[in-house]
Amino acid sequence: MSPKQILGLRDIADKYALFVVDQWGVLHDGHTPLPGAIEALRGLKETGAAVTLLSNSGKRVSESYKRLSALGFDRSLYDLAITSGEQVHHGLSTRDTPFYAALGPRYLMFAWDEDRGIVEDTGFEEVGDIDQADFILCAGTDRRSLEDYQPILARALERDLPLTCANPDRVSVQPDGSLKVCPGAIAEMYERMGGRVQWHGKPGLDAYHSIREITGVSGPGLGIGDSLAHDIAGANAAGLDGLFITGGIHRGDLPTPPTGDAVVNLGSQFNAIPAYFSEAFRW
Secondary structure (H helix, E strand, O other): OOOEEOOOHHHOHHHOOEEEEOOEOOOEOOOOEOOOHHHHHHHHHHOOOEEEEEEOOOOOHHHHHHHHHHOOOOHHHOOEEEEHHHHHHHHHHHOOOHHHHOOOOEEEEEOOOOOOHHHOOOOOEEOOOHHHOOEEEEOOOOOOOHHHHHHHHHHHHHOOOEEEEOOOOOEEEOOOOOEEEOHHHHHHHHHHHOOEEEEOOOOOOHHHHHHHHHHOOOOOEEEEEOOHHHHHHHHHHOOOEEEEEOOOOOHHHOOOOOOHHHHHHHHHOOOOOOOEEEOOOOO
């Protein structure tokens, strides 16, 4: 069935009791809110449905709350936020899965910046040499190209080191419209080399289950995002309808204006066909 194009969320909002909204590329570009995004969140909240934000961010959820507030997204516009970075912090803190229970004490980290909240109070030690590390913590990208990581990953593979990925996105849209390599691309390269990778975030189901549990909403839901491989695939796997925002990371892959057939053809590459598509997140 071909997805339906909508002009704005007001066309379909009354059908859903739960909304799961991506952040980067849907609400903001990292520096400013995208046009109409604040009004769209307000419109969703006024329906009485649960409005949640789900991000493949390698940072703690507390950082998302700070960023959103600084960008003008008042806390009253949504019920809660979840990040894949918070999921990694939970794993490192509790060591409640076989993967995390087996980790050694030292890690080499790929990160966007100096923020180390993801490992705060976990008891692990950061090292700067892959030969001293017991695992790789991939939460950002700090080198010029993907190829720059290959020698480190090759040595990690020789030592059979596991890698935990706190942000499974392969690319993200920058304010100037360019695409930036994200941690998921590094993890994917390591996995293709034969390395062991623990993935967190969309399209995994853990966060969707948490959202259902925290909100207590069992009714129909809509997942909204600009990534077919993450937002739409994750929504579909979790039993939610998907609203694909075509003006995000896939805008160069679609005709102008996008058509339902083009969305289906592109979505088929990711096994992710949305119920709806729209150029932008707007009310």
